[in-house]
Amino acid sequence: MRPLSLPSRRAAVCAAAFLVCGAAVLHAYVDDAMSFAYEAANPYAEKGWIIREDAWGGDLGEGDKKAVTAQLFRGNSYIFFLGTDVEGAKLRVNIYDTAGNLAESKSWQEGKFAYAEIKPGATGTYYVVVEVLSSPEERTGWALVYGFRR
Amino acid sequence: MLYLGTAPSEISPILKTKALCALAGALLVAGKASAEPPAEKIDLKQFPAETVNEVVVPVPSEVFAVLEKLGNPNWRAELGPAKTFPATADRAQDALLLGTVIADGFIAVEAEDSERVKDIGRNVLTLAEAINVRKSVVARSNSIVEKADARKWDAVRREFDGALQDVNQAMAELNDEQLAQLVSLGGWLRGTEALTSIVDSKYSTQRAELLHQPLLVDYFSRQLSKMSPRLRGKEIVGDIRRSLDRINPLIEKNNGDIRPEAVAEIHTITSEVVGRIRSKAG
Numbered sequence: 001m002r003p004l005s006l007p008s009r010r011a012a013v014c015a016a017a018f019l020v021c022g023a024a025v026l027h028a029y030v031d032d033a034m035s036f037a038y039e040a041a042n043p044y045a046e047k048g049w050i051i052r053e054d055a056w057g058g059d060l061g062e063g064d065k066k067a068v069t070a071q072l073f074r075g076n077s078y079i080f081f082l083g084t085d086v087e088g089a090k091l092r093v094n095i096y097d098t099a100g101n102l103a104e105s106k107s108w109q110e111g112k113f114a115y116a117e118i119k120p121g122a123t124g125t126y127y128v129v130v131e132v133l134s135s136p137e138e139r140t141g142w143a144l145v146y147g148f149r150r
Numbered sequence: 151m152l153y154l155g156t157a158p159s160e161i162s163p164i165l166k167t168k169a170l171c172a173l174a175g176a177l178l179v180a181g182k183a184s185a186e187p188p189a190e191k192i193d194l195k196q197f198p199a200e201t202v203n204e205v206v207v208p209v210p211s212e213v214f215a216v217l218e219k220l221g222n223p224n225w226r227a228e229l230g231p232a233k234t235f236p237a238t239a240d241r242a243q244d245a246l247l248l249g250t251v252i253a254d255g256f257i258a259v260e261a262e263d264s265e266r267v268k269d270i271g272r273n274v275l276t277l278a279e280a281i282n283v284r285k286s287v288v289a290r291s292n293s294i295v296e297k298a299d300a301r302k303w304d305a306v307r308r309e310f311d312g313a314l315q316d317v318n319q320a321m322a323e324l325n326d327e328q329l330a331q332l333v334s335l336g337g338w339l340r341g342t343e344a345l346t347s348i349v350d351s352k353y354s355t356q357r358a359e360l361l362h363q364p365l366l367v368d369y370f371s372r373q374l375s376k377m378s379p380r381l382r383g384k385e386i387v388g389d390i391r392r393s394l395d396r397i398n399p400l401i402e403k404n405n406g407d408i409r410p411e412a413v414a415e416i417h418t419i420t421s422e423v424v425g426r427i428r429s430k431a432g
Contacts, residue, residue, distance in 0.1 A: 050211070050304060050307065050308065051308075052209065052311060053308065053311045053312045053314075053315040054206070054207075054311075054314075054315055056204055056206070065197070066197075067194070067197045068204045068205075068206060069204065069205050069206065069365055070205070070206035070208075071205075071206065071207070071208050071363050071365050071366050072208075073208070073212055073213055073215075073216050073360055074216070074356075074359060074360075075215070075216035075219055075220065075356075075360075076212060076215055076216055092188065094188040096192055096194070098194075099191075100191050100192045100193055100194050101190065101191050102188055102189065102190050102191065102192075107188065122359070122362075123359045123360055123362045123363075124362050124363075124364075124365070125364065125365040127194060127197075128206075129192070146206070148212055148215070150215035150218070150219070
């Protein structure tokens with residue numbers, strides 16, 4: 001898993017093509033997954049959400065989970081947008097507090113996208129858990145972006 | 151049920167079996183996909199360390215947004231007098247400096263001071279040049295100036311965020327990830343200096359809670375401890391490590407109940423260290 005930058009993603013993917021094949025494939029499908037994550041976020045940007053330029057991504061097998069830690073502030077609202085490029089894959093994203101309690105106000109899935117929204121009850125550390133529920137592929141590329149509202 | 155084409159009785163047993171298998175597979179997938187609702191509670195220890203090591207570092211505007219709601223901070227006072235920071239001969243120092251200047255950019259946006267935003271946008275470019283990532287941020291710098299002129303503040307916030315990411319990406323491509331971490335750290339220190347100043351000037355537990363960021367302090371400490379001996383040996387990096395060690399117990403206390411004395415102390419620590427970062431720059 002690695003942080004990704006949107007503006008440089010094409011350059012990153014091109015560069016990866018000259019590296020080992022596996023790395024190139026990972027770059028490519030994480031890159032595509034990121035496009036979907038931003039696609040999921042776009043309608044929210046139009047509604048006044050500030051979408052961060054930073055992104056995180058990787059690949060997972062079916063049933064696998066990964067957690068990304070986040071510092072969230074009480075007083076803001078946040079939405080995490082998860083995208084994949086794998087047709088037919090179902091992903092899920094959920095947010096837990098430091099005690100491991102489900103903390104999101106809602107989460108849902110729409111095709112290649114999954115969402116989790118939270119209005120933190122306290123300022124502090126949260127865990128954003130990404131999960132591949134099912135997929136026709138052995139490995140499923142995913143990317144996560146988030147936005148907040150003032 | 152409506153049948154189209156071949157009647158069921160005409161379907162060969164093999165095809166029937168295949169169809170049933172396909173249906174069973176589809177149901178299995180659908181069953182898994184809609185599956186159970188998310189667990190109400192998880193054991194975070196189940197996650198191997200490598201899966202939770204990634205940290206989302208917030209931009210200053212996330213915390214500034216909350217401060218704005220909780221009162222009417224004097225953002226211009228936080229900016230202080232206009233000053234441009236030239237590059238030093240030390241890339242680590244310049245990376246830290248760039249982080250502090252980008253954080254200033256976020257403060258100037260809160261102050262809605264378009265002239266300062268434009269000056270800062272140009273200063274970002276100067277410092278980016280010093281660490282060999284000028285090319286990556288030229289467009290951002292121009293866009294900051296243009297959008298500040300148009301007073302499109304949310305757009306300027308996005309450009310400063312984008313500048314940070316572009317610098318990170320460019321440095322990663324140059325195998326300079328450690329310098330990129332110093333940029334983030336410089337931004338966090340300057341943002342925290344401004345935050346503590348505002349909280350200190352009008353204390354409330356709600357405002358002070360914004361300082362409850364043990365994850366970030368721990369994350370930056372770990373990053374510093376993993377840096378190359380050359381970087382760790384730098385005086386300014388040593389200063390920052392000691393500063394983070396002093397801040398850590400102050401913000402971890404009492405589940406976010408951070409007392410006024412602690413806020414003042416964090417402010418003193420961050421002001422000192424930001425001052426040191428900037429001292430060589432003029």
